[in-house]
Amino acid sequence: MKYSLIFLSLIMVFSMAKSSKAQLKERKDIPEKYKWDNSIIYQSVDDWYKDKQTLEAQIEMLKSFQGKVGKNSELFYTTLKMYFDIYKLYYKFSDYAFRVADEDLRNSSNQSLNQISTTIGTKFAEASSFINPEILSLDNEKIKKFFDEKKELSEFKFYVDDILRLRPHTLTSREEEILASAGLITSTPSEVHSIFDNAEKPNPKIKLSSGETIELNAANYNKYRTVPNRKDRELVMRSMFENYKKFQNTFGANLAGKLRADYFYAKNRKYETVLESSLNANNIPVSVYENLINQIHKNLSTLHRFLKLKAKMLGVKDLHYYDLYTPLVKSVKFKFTVEEGQKLLLDVFKPMGDEYVTTVKKSFDERWIDYIPTNGKRSGAYSSGAQYDLHPYILMNWTDDYESVSTLAHELGHTMHSYFSNKHQTFVNAQYPIFVAEIASTMNENLLNHYMVNNVKSKEEKLYLLGSYLDLLRTTIFRQTSFAEFEWEIHKRIEKGEPITGEDLSKIYLDIVRKYYGHNEGVCKVDDFIAYEWAYIPHFVNYTYYVYQYSTSLIYATAFAEKVINEGQTAVDKFYHILKGGSSDYPIELIKKAGIDPLSSEAFDLTMAKMNKVMDQIEELLNKKK
Template structure:
């Protein structure tokens, strides 16, 4: 007999209080259809300005405001259609709306594509004169500055058209890697801890590496990486192609390096990247101490790379129903002040959140919404500790959006990817601090500490190691050195030896890990995981320590949107990412947590 309690419900059977209310976006589908038709008309109207964007200040103002109106309406239309589909992906009606929205978005982007090249025809002096003659243009100064800032790296229209046309060819290294890594490569079968035959797959690899049975971990580890070893020259070829592509684009756009070209997208100086690596190097002793502690906790004579994922603290189950989870989050976020908490409560009580899984609902979690709507959160809550942290995390995104939209005009109402994870991770840091201070159960505290330490290891240390690897292999290629599979493996193994220290046996197989990391095809992306986490921890510590005006500055950060460059926005909040200090401070906390865990384990 099936237990009905464990059956997945249809959406109509979920209580309304646990479902989001999208009426702040559109009251009904008819209003969406009306906006859809209006957007088509507006996108046709703006093409009438082609060739005349900068004929005079009033024309430029009209074009900017019409473009922003189109973008704003586009976001509303796409977001509503996608969120309706996410409620139940089986619904034909919302599949249709989502497809219509995506098709129109492509059409709109094509119709807007003439605007930036025409603005770039103006010199800085001409633009300043335009703003003097038309005062309303001044509110768009940063928006226009961001367009003009990249002028020296923009080529002629003909050259830009050629670059656009070779886009598919340029993507071939990543496409080939993806096909080989996801479709063609096959891993061996092993016996799991229940003596069942299982095939190693990408999805099963980490669960196998978390097994209590060391034989299972070792066989999974060796099986995976020996398979990659058999394709090492092909993977080296795809990664080399990616590196050469990045270098080509950096040279043709007149940058000093591929790293500089990538970071310039968000106006991030390369010193931020270098300082991250330096700060992590300066704090490797704490990672080495954690490795030694893990070796001791697992009672192993030798700690191998395949022992990194298995839990140190076992037999701890924390079952936290949603209503209880809400209260824990509110208590954890108390240091952020009454105004912040009132807004969190508003979200919890006014149907911002779609809480439970239902048949057909999209998996995972996210925070979304538009400038004109409430923030919304999609969850699939399962009464676990991880889900409580997910609620705090997504609420951080939502409150960041709430404050930005409330305090900025639409043009600056969003925020850069460089700062996107700061508010969410700061919430997690505050919640962790609260939970650690409010548990008397030794094993529960050890479990929480290990959870937090693993976040540091995976997000700061490991992602920085990835970032250093990317930097080194690009520098080799920029010097004209050949990139072979052996060179890639040697560099990668040496980095593992440096980051994990002498208490870790650096197995030969780990030298091939570079071959399975898709992020190495994302053009210097991963460092932002480490900088975002570090900035968040630094800001949370300032608030917890009661530093003068720390909370006011943090709320100011949340309220800034994209009104300034991300580095400047963080600097005003008290975190200077051009300095190693924020990463040093975050890793100092990591060291203190390692000491606390060691002391607790000794009791």
């Protein structure tokens, strides 16, 4: 069900946060002020079980409406009202179970709540599966008549219109059932990649200049590709990707199978391309994807300026691809307690206006956030906006460093998005898709970086912040867009009926990477072994046209942050169209209302101007150091 997928995308918005190396405490030893307050949802597990009985009874009642949705406007309204009332209660029910389980993953009693919740969710999905097909069985005139007769139906207008929008791509019940069953087969490439890459593929062993011998698994590759010794960096990356070369035909055949599965679904849903099929779920025009790639091509000179600056700061004459993960400057250790982080963020968010800052302070004072890592607690961080009638919750694993502050700023972006959407939209329209979800969170990260750069005391601290920000822009905007272009190119091969092998994939990938990094212009040397990097990246086989959203989100967020910083309250007021919008309109329209046309160059121009400004600041600081 589409609505449940939106919910899952919100509740599972994770940010990875490093675990503390110190001995972890037990949860019972943590002061209450550092724990989220679940008592306002359920006073006890007994109360939770009462809602379980209520949900089960309501789900059974919903079944009785099957075959009646289109009989008259009253039954049409009653069915939809019951469906979303059950959904709202289920969100409360499942969110509580989810978070209680995350407090201590060792606690089997808490884990059982999560399992019960999942089972209830499956029953609900099965019981409500008749609604969309029955709506689609009605002609538009009859649905219009229902809305004219029953004014209360206006609450569901956008939801119903979106179902009808997809009518040309929705099949008969039997055909839909067949396509759903095909998932048992089409999910195989993802499973094969995971098993082979993580368990059965032999990993190379290398000897570093220090004399240390390491096995190049994924974790060690991420760790050792950043080492100061340049020959070690080259050895790490060359050994890693030449090992993938040995299996490029296996990885290639597996990825080709996934691409054919994508085209199978798109073609049978009457789409011309997989791109059109993937983007149409949120009514995003294909031109948005095309515009992303075209605009990034036009701005490769900005990336090349950054690469030349990196070569200069690293002290290398010829920059290579294996140098890219080396930090621009030495890491600076910032220390922040929870209270210091809270105080800092209240200052950081002042450009967003009093209501925003007051709401953030409320999240601190009213215990919306679970801060401290403890034995058994889920790692990482997330924001859950499922509590429509109450408030969102945030899970953190605070480690008294800048990363903790940055992660909290990010999650507070999601939380403010959920809070204001819940406050200003009906439950039906309160959730929001991933395309806009990351704008609110990365907007906050931009504001944090801007504040820190303007307020830190030493040049080393400023250089560290500016350098880290440039690396973020390089990896998230340019790198992810190169992935998006690769994904587009290989899908087009399949859609044209052309064969595609592991060797073909490697050639396509290398050509794109060399174009982006200025290989032929002498900007950055992209060695031949980089051709096999595509096999290392799981997103290509696990998702379809997903990674481009990393780029668009940061581009739009950077542009909005620049507007807020430079234009003040006028820009903030417009940005609230996203924060308050939920799914009251399609994401492209919400972004337009917030002040940026996604089909124009404005967001890209502002982001590239910001990137060039950061490089100006770094060069000025370097000249002062000399």
